[in-house]
């Protein structure tokens with residue numbers, strides 16, 4: 045298995061795992077009902093993990109608008125690319141920006157919704 049994933053997908057799964065961690069931590073806290081301070085500590089930790097995931101999700105939203113939408117040359121599907129080098133979200137094909145697109149990275153035509161692009 046390749047150690048790399050599409051950046052946006054990777055951040056998204058990180059945010060998702062934060063929610064799970066938060067829920068699990070709060071669940072563990074329920075086992076310490078007799079010790080209120082410990083339970084409270086677990087609850088606060090859980091809430092922090094969930095809040096962090098909300099922040100990460102908001103961050104993904106910001107990143108997505110800056111990501112370049114391209115058609116993967118390998119599988120032909122549309123994928124969002126972040127930065128100069130990224131991986132296809134469908135087939136994990138390593139992608140790099142075409143040198144001819146140099147300097148046009150933030151052209152707003154790349155931010156149009158999927159399906160509008162020819």
Ligand SMILES: [Zn+2]
Pocket residue numbers: 116117118119120121132133134135136137
């Ligand atoms: Zn692909």
